[in-house]
Amino acid sequence: MTESITVENLSKRYELGALRQETQLRDQLARLLRTPFGKRAPKEVLWALRDVSFTVEQGEVVGIIGRNGAGKSTLLKILSKITFPTSGRVRARGRVAALLEVGAGFHEELTGRENIFLNGSIMGMKKKEVDAKLEAIVEFSGMQRFIDTPIKRYSSGMRSRLGFAVAAHLEPDVLIVDEVLAVGDAVFQKKCISAMHDLRGGGRTVLFVSHNLAAVENLCSRGMWIAQGRVQLDGPMREVIEAYMGSFASADSASKHSPRQTDGKGPARSASPGSNSDRPMGICRPSRAPARVS
């Protein structure tokens, strides 16, 4: 087996507030006048990732789970070269396709067909490839009737179906997917999952972030739980999910005995399925959730 992804001592720091405070020259000049030789006020920083290292073998399907703000998306953004690490190194072998948002780069005024070409090209397909796969993409999306309608008339579900249809035909060596199952109906989710199953069969490496634990367990052999910018646990998917859910159980029982918090983030949280809360979906019996396909 060859290594498909190598991550070494990866850290990413964001400066909080810095973006809003001094993005105007005027503010910078004003600061310069006030304290011409003084040091800048220390900025509040956030380490989205701290010293993360791991390797992924070719053909592995890795599910990444963790609460909102744990650093999952930052990790995916660095792997897909969208943003750069503050320190550490990342290497990925072959063509990397990142699906961080379904239909990113779609233009409202263009038709479905035109957007397939635009999006496919930006995601790394050659025009010839898109030409060859156009029919398959349209069929996968189920948008045959509306393919020559500007997508500003599409519903959000239609849009994401078209976006995933393009992504499913990218044939990358490494596919990075961030929470695509949050959109689309059950039928389409099923289609997405089976498309990812096919990718796995083709020996492709997949990194999959989702709060849908049932889908993650179903698809992934290996799991990674990220908490506060660090890899908390890396191992067989089932074990990682159990440990992750275990952390919720202990947090819940702990908070039952502590005084109720007023910020609404305490035990009053509900885990309604489909909501984008940081509670995992299907928390009771992940293996029976409707998204499962066999």
Place this chain on the structure above:
Amino acid sequence: MGQWVSEIWHSREILYFLAWRDVKVRYKQAALGVAWAVLQPLFTMITFAFFFGKLAGIPSDGVPYPLFSYSALVLWTYFSVTLSQVGNSLVANSSLITKIYFPRVLLPAAAAFGGLLDLVVSSVFLIGMLLYYHVTPRWTMLLTPIFVGQTVLLVMGVGMLLAALNVRYRDVKYTIPFLTQIGLFVTPIIYPVTFLPHRFQGWLALNPMTGVIQGFRACLFGGHVDWDVLGSSWIVTLSLLLIGTLHFRSTERVFADIV
């Protein structure tokens, strides 16, 4: 740098599709469509011909004033309209920058190339005017694309610099219209260079568009060519292109974090 260039070369189809998108979208739901490419310089020319040519009696180097001003406006309209689009290209496509990786320079480049369609359309009208005014055809007319090319390089140079700055400082958005408005007066569009007192003419040559417009007109109408002005125009253009490229390269890593 070599790696950067080869990556851009491999992504040339993205450049094509982004430019194609800009062109397709530009005149969607506009009843007059691509006619706007002619209407903008045309009405500017009519206004100039009336106020500056007729009322103020500004000379035009022996060329009919409407032709004199329109020929410059073809290039100037491309320059000013496209510069604003190139300068805003990163901010306007922030959803792409934060979601997909591709060479970032393709966004300003696509805006610069997409604007060429308008230039072609307004040039066709210029050819009509040349025929109407019975301008003698000359072989130097074949050299005009050189100056179109120089304008593209200039738009890219200044545009990349502004686009990269715009990611951090949105002041740039307000600076661009202001810059192009002043540029209209410090470029020999309304008047010939010789209209200015001699001591100002040297300053005008620092504006790279002066050489572009002078060279373009000389190719169309013949007459005296000031090689010093053309030379300094190219030096300024290439320097700006270098500065723009270097600044863009040194900041593009953080675009996704701060845009």
